[in-house]
Amino acid sequence: MVDTARWTVLAPLLQAATAGRDLLDSTLRGLTPGAVIAEVLREIGEHDVRLDLRFDGHTTSHLRTDAGVVVTLDLADAVRGLYGTDARPWPSLAVTTPNPDLDEHGMAGWFHSRKGLAQSVQELLSALKPVRRDLGELAVEFGSDKWGDLHWYTQHYERHFARLRTEPVKVLEIGIGGYDDPDSGGASLRMWQRYFQRGLIHGLDIARKNVTGPRITTVRGDQSDAGFLDRLGRELGPFDVVIDDGSHLNEHVRTSFHALFPHVRAGGLYVVEDLQTSYWPSWGGHPDATPATSMGLLKSFVDGLNRAEVGDPRGEGTYLERNISGISFHHNIAFVEKGLNAEEGGPAFLRTL
Ligand SMILES: C[S@@+](CC[C@H](N)C(=O)[O-])C[C@H]1O[C@@H](n2cnc3c(N)ncnc32)[C@H](O)[C@@H]1O
Incomplete structure (x- = not known):
């Protein structure tokens, strides 16, 4: 009647998102990381940054891979942000920017080119940890x-x-x-x-x-x-x-x-x-x-x-x-x-x- 194949990934993720870190990690290990990442990406939609997700010593890049800013997070933190109830800030967050050479616009141009980065990063993090609303x-x-x-x-x-x-x-x-x-x-x-x-x-x-x-x-x-x-x-x-x-x-x-x-x-x-x-x-x-x-x-x-x-x-x-x-x-x-x-x-x- 309904294609429930995706639920085999989503249902355990939704269950484990509020569990302790060990249980969440072992749930993630029991699932295909690519399938978990696909669920995370479906939930957050398009963003103007590169998102690097780390799991079990591997890092994979997603969203706009040529973007001027890279947000790196543990996959477990992304899952907890989306489906969990933990209000703490991101324990595994790192934001980096490729360091472009100065062009003909000099320092002023360099600073100007970075102005939108904070907003793009914030939009992604807000999508990864949505605020609860009435x-x-x-x-x-x-x-x-x-x-x-x-x-x-x-x-x-x-x-x-x-x-x-x-x-x-x-x-x-x-x-x-x-x-x-x-x-x-x-x-x-x-x-x-x-x-x-x-x-x-x-x-x-x-x-x-x-x-x-x-x-x-x-x-x-x-x-x-x-x-x-x-x-x-x-x-x-x-x-x-x-x-x-x-x-x-x-x-x-x-x-x-x-x-x-x-x-x-x-x-x-x-x-x-x-x-x-x-x-x-x-x-x-x-x-x-x-x-x-x-x-x-x-x-x-x-x-x-x-x-x-x-x-x-x-x-x-x-x-x-x-x-x-x-x-x-x-x-x-x-x-x-x-x-x-x-x-x-x-x-x-x-x-x-
Ligand atoms: C009031 S609308 C639902 C609105 C929606 N729950 C919302 O709050 O946004 C009623 C819907 O019921 C569907 N409907 C009418 N008769 C039905 C039936 N016998 N079985 C299932 N759905 C039916 C209609 O096609 C319509 O889309």
Whole structure:
């Protein structure tokens, strides 16, 4: 369904980036250095400097190899800068410049020719250790409508996702955006890729999409096809986060939840956006958000949290009752927490007092 060959390099890198230096070095040794470097270069893009990466006594040159400034770093530091949480300055950094002869412009010309070097070096180092920014800012930068343009969701995402931000998460978002245009959409996938610095970000859309990114993959498929979603979950999951921002038709939202929630990891979250359609009949909703609507399904989980108080206090309950440990509602968006809900209920004698 998806070409996951690259993940065999990326996934261990993302895991090891926050480990101690010995473990990171041994992970790098177990991978092909060229493949690791390819991931680093994909992440940082083009720059106007030469980047020399050292690993295991070897140095290789990248980016603009004829540039007037050379930035040298250990490969492990580059990986830690990109995917790690270490705020220290670069322990292995060296910046050198070829020493051009004075030309007819003399000393003044020599100094003038070096003016842009600091900026080029800084741009590269900023790309190698990106500053963490608020999700609202990222939404604006990448053009996601999750902040503004009818929705004010990022404040809620920030609150619920903060604990996962630096983890090597797997995210699946239903709905890439841009509808039938293969070259448009992907704003939120790019935002998640930047927010989750160690995240693998998967997007699903019914339309063909050309969205790419160093840690983004896209899949074409229909969120109303439960069998397809189950196969997707087996192949790419378990997910730490699933976000439903697809068709918003009530029937589709319910089908997707039932098919994908089993593929959410314990401690993970399933998010449903645009719940206003639960109240709109033309989308399969009802003004009272009755049980057959998306909100109807989500509301039933609230009672499910306390099911041990009405049935057998030590009974098993249904799969959803046992595996939903929390739910938060905000305007038009809900966060369902996956976790064991197995506390026993109050004893029978108390119920009849
Ligand atoms: C609101 S846009 C997603 C926006 C994107 N998540 C963002 O925040 O930038 C909804 C997308 O869902 C897709 N979609 C509609 N019906 C779908 C279905 N049945 N299965 C999967 N995707 C669907 C549309 O093609 C469209 O691109």
